[in-house]
Amino acid sequence: MEKNTFYHALQIDEDKCIGCSHCMKICPTEAIRVCNGKARIFENRCIDCGKCYKVCFSKAIYLKQDDFDSIFDYKCRVALVPAVFLGQFPTDIRPSRIYAVLYELGFNHVFEIESAVSIYAYLKNLYARDHTDDYPLISAFCPAIVRLIQVKFPSLVNNIIPVKPPVDITAMYARKLLEEQGCNPDDIGLFYITPCAAKIAAVKSPVGEEKSIINGVINMDVLYNRVYKKIKEQGKNYVAPQFSKARLSSDAILSSLTNGERRLCMAKRSLSIDEIDNVIEFLEKVENDEIEGIEFLELRACDQSCAGGVLVCENRFLVSECMYARARKVAERERNGETTRDLEINKERDYLAKNSMVESIKPRSMMVLDKDISKALEKMERIREIKNMLPQTDCCFCGAPTCDALAEDIVRDNAQLTDCIFIQRSLEAVDNMKISEAIDITKKIWGNEKLNISNDE
Amino acid sequence: MHFEYSIIEGDFVNAGAASSAVKKTLKQLNLSPVVIKRVVVALYEAEVNAIAHAYGGTIYVDIDSEKIFMKVEDRGPGIPDLELAMQEGYSTARPEVRDMGFGAGMGLPNIKKNVDKLVVNTKVGEGTTVEMEVCFVE
Ligand SMILES: Nc1ncnc2c1ncn2[C@@H]1O[C@H](COP(=O)(O)OP(=O)(O)OP(=O)(O)O)[C@@H](O)[C@H]1O
Numbered sequence: 213m214e215k216n217t218f219y220h221a222l223q224i225d226e227d228k229c230i231g232c233s234h235c236m237k238i239c240p241t242e243a244i245r246v247c248n249g250k251a252r253i254f255e256n257r258c259i260d261c262g263k264c265y266k267v268c269f270s271k272a273i274y275l276k277q278d279d280f281d282s283i284f285d286y287k288c289r290v291a292l293v294p295a296v297f298l299g300q301f302p303t304d305i306r307p308s309r310i311y312a313v314l315y316e317l318g319f320n321h322v323f324e325i326e327s328a329v330s331i332y333a334y335l336k337n338l339y340a341r342d343h344t345d346d347y348p349l350i351s352a353f354c355p356a357i358v359r360l361i362q363v364k365f366p367s368l369v370n371n372i373i374p375v376k377p378p379v380d381i382t383a384m385y386a387r388k389l390l391e392e393q394g395c396n397p398d399d400i401g402l403f404y405i406t407p408c409a410a411k412i413a414a415v416k417s418p419v420g421e422e423k424s425i426i427n428g429v430i431n432m433d434v435l436y437n438r439v440y441k442k443i444k445e446q447g448k449n450y451v452a453p454q455f456s457k458a459r460l461s462s463d464a465i466l467s468s469l470t471n472g473e474r475r476l477c478m479a480k481r482s483l484s485i486d487e488i489d490n491v492i493e494f495l496e497k498v499e500n501d502e503i504e505g506i507e508f509l510e511l512r513a514c515d516q517s518c519a520g521g522v523l524v525c526e527n528r529f530l531v532s533e534c535m536y537a538r539a540r541k542v543a544e545r546e547r548n549g550e551t552t553r554d555l556e557i558n559k560e561r562d563y564l565a566k567n568s569m570v571e572s573i574k575p576r577s578m579m580v581l582d583k584d585i586s587k588a589l590e591k592m593e594r595i596r597e598i599k600n601m602l603p604q605t606d607c608c609f610c611g612a613p614t615c616d617a618l619a620e621d622i623v624r625d626n627a628q629l630t631d632c633i634f635i636q637r638s639l640e641a642v643d644n645m646k647i648s649e650a651i652d653i654t655k656k657i658w659g660n661e662k663l664n665i666s667n668d669e
Numbered sequence: 670m671h672f673e674y675s676i677i678e679g680d681f682v683n684a685g686a687a688s689s690a691v692k693k694t695l696k697q698l699n700l701s702p703v704v705i706k707r708v709v710v711a712l713y714e715a716e717v718n719a720i721a722h723a724y725g726g727t728i729y730v731d732i733d734s735e736k737i738f739m740k741v742e743d744r745g746p747g748i749p750d751l752e753l754a755m756q757e758g759y760s761t762a763r764p765e766v767r768d769m770g771f772g773a774g775m776g777l778p779n780i781k782k783n784v785d786k787l788v789v790n791t792k793v794g795e796g797t798t799v800e801m802e803v804c805f806v807e
Pocket residue numbers: 714718719721722723743745746747748754755759760761762770771772773774775776777778797
């Protein structure tokens with residue numbers, strides 16, 4: 213059966229939302245409308261890119277997450293930590309110190325997500341070799357991009373490389389290892405420290421899979437605050453117990469940043485594009501077959517890729533710089549032969565490879581007007597007529613992001629022509645609408661408070 | 670449904686504007702991505718040809734529930750030897766057009782491959798019309 217609702221981590225807190233429409237204007241898939249003075253997200257259109265979250269100055273958009281204490285539902289508590297997590301801390305705090313605090317907070321294992329990057333890159337290159345017909349291939353690393361393609365560029369779903377992102381591979385590895393060490397499978401709780409909404413959604417309702425093997429997500433900003441507070445409390449001279457060392461290769465550290473995957477792909481010509489509007493602009497061209505010779509596309513929803521994730525606490529440029537600094541240090545050790553790139557996880561390559569393919573990524577176009585083409589054509593004709601009546605000012609007064617969006621909403625029975633303030637004025641001018649009726653419509657869209665009219669008129 | 674778009678000579682920057690608009694329309698109709706791709710590719714090639722080899726023109730598009738009909742009409746020099754022009758690799762593209770990545774001589778053959786019906790009417794000194802039809806159901 214086809215699912216038609218999707219888990220979204222992004223939620224609107226109606227008590228805080230003042231219906232300002234900033235989020236509506238910025239949403240790349242026109243997934244937001246204002247109704248009764250509050251923003252509303254259309255679940256089937258939202259791709260969890262987090263743009264609305266970033267722009268909301270009322271802090272009315274929040275990310276649902278698992279309660280931190282839910283880690284204690286498990287005996288064997290695993291933190292899956294991405295490299296950007298470390299990138300937020302000042303460079304003089306060593307990774308092992310940060311990991312030590314994670315143990316002190318209650319985890320008993322720390323797995324670095326990017327340890328799976330070499331297996332991940334290997335699988336992608338293998339896939340690319342056998343799928344030259346589907347060039348340019350697109351990485352499935354960023355879940356917001358996968359969803360964007362599903363809803364807005366359905367013809368490109370076959371270009372997506374169906375290899376699970378590193379976090380899933382590392383999770384599989386962690387589970388296998390711990391089970392082999394004698395842990396009861398039910399006692400193992402894998403918790404992903406997430407930099408963004410898209411990754412939460414991907415864990416809660418994975419594309420092309422029944423269920424994720426990850427048990428919970430913890431928002432990076434929450435954990436950052438806890439860890440940083442603890443480090444501050446412990447002070448400079450505190451000798452942290454050694455639990456777990458940072459082992460990532462320089463390539464792995466950089467993999468979630470822009471160009472990170474591209475550096476590891478074998479394609480002769482490839483591109484890295486970050487920031488969702490940039491990605492959309494480029495995918496339009498790919499969809500038109502205007503792009504020739506490009507074999508691989510690394511696409512990321514956030515500016516500066518995961519360093520710009522909505523839950524990353526530091527400035528994205530600083531985080532990225534910090535990660536580069538760390539990678540440079542590791543690279544030097546690699547050159548001097550002081551460290552090996554061979555991680556334990558690579559011994560399990562064959563097992564992990566077998567289980568790292570996503571079954572199928574299906575299109576779920578948000579654009580289709582009707583499944584029946586004749587009806588869709590009729591609707592399209594009506595949309596065109598309505599568009600001609602609208603002023604093309606994109607003023608948002610109707611509660612839709614653009615005049616075109618309103619026209620579509622009307623034909624989809626989600627709005628009315630009289631929601632447009634210009635139509636209201638025209639009707640009033642010829643005495644076809646009373647001012648009180650127009651005010652009622654406005655109240656329905658923007659709520660009572662904004663009009664400042666006493667109710668006992 | 671009927672649409673019209675005008676094409677401006679030498680306006681390579683906006684090449685693809687019409688095919689993008691048509692693509693957007695087709696995406697709303699629940700057509701298979703394969704069909705949409707065929708339409709877009711064919712229209713794009715015809716559009717570029719009118720920009721590169723002629724002096725601009727007009728695109729007419731008609732969509733019903735069974736097919737899409739597209740006519741690209743230009744006021745250009747016409748094609749003296751159509752059979753030759755239809756061959757893969759044949760091109761008279763000027764150097765500056767080639768510099769922009771066009772001129773492989775693959776446009777017309779590509780159109781032929783992607784549409785169900787293709788009629789080219791051309792008269793030297795007057796212009797060319799390329800009529801294409803793609804059926805929605807195989
Ligand atoms: N609308 C037109 N008006 C005049 N000549 C045309 C027109 N369309 C095509 N031709 C001629 O036919 C030739 C072949 O066209 P075709 O589209 O196959 O290749 P091209 O445009 O030269 O290169 P490509 O399409 O691969 O970039 C052109 O070089 C040109 O001489």
